Amino acid sequence: MELLIGFWLMTAVVIFAAIKYKKAILLTVPFFFMIGYLVIQIILVPMPFWETVRFVFSLR
Secondary structure, three states: OHHHHHHHHHHHHHHHHHHHHOOHHHHHHHHHHHHHHHHHHHHOOOOOHHHHHHHHHHOO
16 A cells, blocks of 8 residues: 555655646656566566566466
């Protein structure tokens, strides 16, 4: 739950900063954090990395 709240707070701060500094590129920051979180969760699986990636993307 703390992680979800952290993502929401980070997104709110980024939106505020994007409006204040008029830099739309800041809006990509939450996506990079989510992609980073996904990669970390895949690494934590106790299987070889590429086998885990193939398994995750082969789910239907």
